[in-house]
Amino acid sequence: MSAVATAAGQELLATKDLSAYYGEREAVGNVSLSFPRKAVTAVIGPSGCGKTTLLRCLNRIHEVAFEARVKGRVLLDGEDIYGGDVDPMAIRRRIGMVFQRPNPFPTLSILDNALACAGKGLNRRQKMECAERALHAAALWDEVKDKLRTSPLRLSGGQQQRLCIARAVAAEPEVLLMDEPTASLDPIATAVIEELMARLTDEFTIVAVTHNMQQAARVSDYSAFMLADEHGVGRLIEVDETGKLFTKPSDPRTEDYITGRFG
Amino acid sequence: MTVAALRYGRLKRRRAYGWLGIALALFCAVLAAGALLAILGYVVVQGVAAINWDFLTQLPHPIGVPGGGVANGIVGTFIIIATAMAIAVPIGLLTGIYLALFGRGPIPEALRFLSDVLSGVPSIAIGLFAYAVLVAPLKHFSAFSASFAFAMLMLPLLVRTSEQAIRSVPQTVREGALALGMSNFRATVGIVLPTARPAIITALLLAIARVTGETAPLLFTAFGSQYWELNPNNPMAVLALQVFNYAISPYPNWQAQAWAGAFLLVAAVFVLSVGARLMLSRAMRGLES
Numbered sequence A: 001m002s003a004v005a006t007a008a009g010q011e012l013l014a015t016k017d018l019s020a021y022y023g024e025r026e027a028v029g030n031v032s033l034s035f036p037r038k039a040v041t042a043v044i045g046p047s048g049c050g051k052t053t054l055l056r057c058l059n060r061i062h063e064v065a066f067e068a069r070v071k072g073r074v075l076l077d078g079e080d081i082y083g084g085d086v087d088p089m090a091i092r093r094r095i096g097m098v099f100q101r102p103n104p105f106p107t108l109s110i111l112d113n114a115l116a117c118a119g120k121g122l123n124r125r126q127k128m129e130c131a132e133r134a135l136h137a138a139a140l141w142d143e144v145k146d147k148l149r150t151s152p153l154r155l156s157g158g159q160q161q162r163l164c165i166a167r168a169v170a171a172e173p174e175v176l177l178m179d180e181p182t183a184s185l186d187p188i189a190t191a192v193i194e195e196l197m198a199r200l201t202d203e204f205t206i207v208a209v210t211h212n213m214q215q216a217a218r219v220s221d222y223s224a225f226m227l228a229d230e231h232g233v234g235r236l237i238e239v240d241e242t243g244k245l246f247t248k249p250s251d252p253r254t255e256d257y258i259t260g261r262f263g
Numbered sequence B: 001m002t003v004a005a006l007r008y009g010r011l012k013r014r015r016a017y018g019w020l021g022i023a024l025a026l027f028c029a030v031l032a033a034g035a036l037l038a039i040l041g042y043v044v045v046q047g048v049a050a051i052n053w054d055f056l057t058q059l060p061h062p063i064g065v066p067g068g069g070v071a072n073g074i075v076g077t078f079i080i081i082a083t084a085m086a087i088a089v090p091i092g093l094l095t096g097i098y099l100a101l102f103g104r105g106p107i108p109e110a111l112r113f114l115s116d117v118l119s120g121v122p123s124i125a126i127g128l129f130a131y132a133v134l135v136a137p138l139k140h141f142s143a144f145s146a147s148f149a150f151a152m153l154m155l156p157l158l159v160r161t162s163e164q165a166i167r168s169v170p171q172t173v174r175e176g177a178l179a180l181g182m183s184n185f186r187a188t189v190g191i192v193l194p195t196a197r198p199a200i201i202t203a204l205l206l207a208i209a210r211v212t213g214e215t216a217p218l219l220f221t222a223f224g225s226q227y228w229e230l231n232p233n234n235p236m237a238v239l240a241l242q243v244f245n246y247a248i249s250p251y252p253n254w255q256a257q258a259w260a261g262a263f264l265l266v267a268a269v270f271v272l273s274v275g276a277r278l279m280l281s282r283a284m285r286g287l288e289s
């Protein structure tokens, strides 16, 4: 397909012929896509083309939905995460996720949210350090350091979203999936999170869904364009280095989309 | 008549009907609220007149001896309801969790249907059932058989309300927990249930309120007692039963005590309902953002 797919050894995560279903409805069809290590790959495309569904297949959270099924393979470091003896919980610890709408745990304090899946077997001081590191990584520490024991529901939407990022980061995953992480945020909070994504690639491989093409252009190294076919099945149209996809797309449908002719 | 005049005539008639409808609705609302207030007011006036410290702290006196109270019935009510909760809450809550998390398919549907049927069974029939399985075979009345009947009365309410309480927790919260690699059990017990806690407490309070004034199933289970009775294996005094027995007695002294007992029951249900409302508004607030 392109330089991305053939850059052997570069990819940490890859889908092979992946199809996803809700009951009989095929939402994503035959997607083969690789996500290079320590880079941001953006998934773009019009509403309903299956971006969220694709992302949810990558950490096996798709199967939590009612009658949701997956066909094909998803390889993490060469190993199929849908293999028979693979524990989905272990996969989800290696592949963290940030959802489209901030979803902090309402009954836990800010601190306990950050530590929700980290800090097992650590003493108090180590836990504090772990939380502080995660909150720093999510660029939230300065805003919450004086109210760590209060409810996350009193934070703004952008702060809640960064708390969710901190929560995911604290679990020390290898891959971070982000589903339109700035969809509900104002430009300032968006800028903070975009900056954050650039910084997080030092440690993580990031897959980010976005509606916003400027954002994809700003934050991602690679971009994948998806489109629903005439049956409403989401297909991968093309994937390339972001600069190339946005300037010289090889498929006319990609060009139509990025020049705003539809979608 | 011109068209305009005709229209005007219709308009006037429509307006008149409109006013008539509003007046009628208002009248009915006042009637309903008035009836409720009248009952409550009557119970309060009669009850407050008859209630005193002895009534709350003493055992019933024999017929003809003035004074005495319903202390054993108050304690009995607590014991029987607490035992009923111990039976119904774990079963109801677990069933509610099951229905909320795995609620589609024939088995959950059958469970929901059964629970709806059970909630429609008259309480006296449930009392009879308790009599048939726990009183008749053992050949004696017991507080425990009353708890069993109460548990059956609470169960459908608990199942439905706890299912709804858990469903009211956004799926995104549960998925957030699962996406961190938590087990289904930990996500449910550690994250979803605490989020639903105010709504679940509301459900418990409403379940208690549901059985607090129930009398019919007690007639042939707890049966009643003149004495201090703390052993659930024996017949036990219950406030609602005492109200019933005193109310149908010919003695003015006992009839006054029936009002005092009714007042206590109404007050208890009132407090429980207000508490449930408060918890519910807290639950709504908690889930808002």
Ligand SMILES: Nc1ncnc2c1ncn2[C@@H]1O[C@H](COP(=O)(O)OP(=O)(O)OP(=O)(O)O)[C@@H](O)[C@H]1O
Pocket: A022, A025, A027, A046, A047, A048, A049, A050, A051, A052, A053, A054, A065, A066, A211, A232, A234
């Ligand atoms: N839980 C579900 N049950 C049934 N169909 C679903 C479900 N979730 C999504 N779909 C369908 O799958 C298709 C893809 O949905 P998806 O949410 O993946 O799109 P998306 O690209 O993320 O859209 P958006 O940009 O609006 O978020 C849609 O046609 C949608 O109707």
Ligand SMILES: [Mg+2]
Pocket: A051, A052, A053, A100, A179
């Ligand atoms: Mg989406």
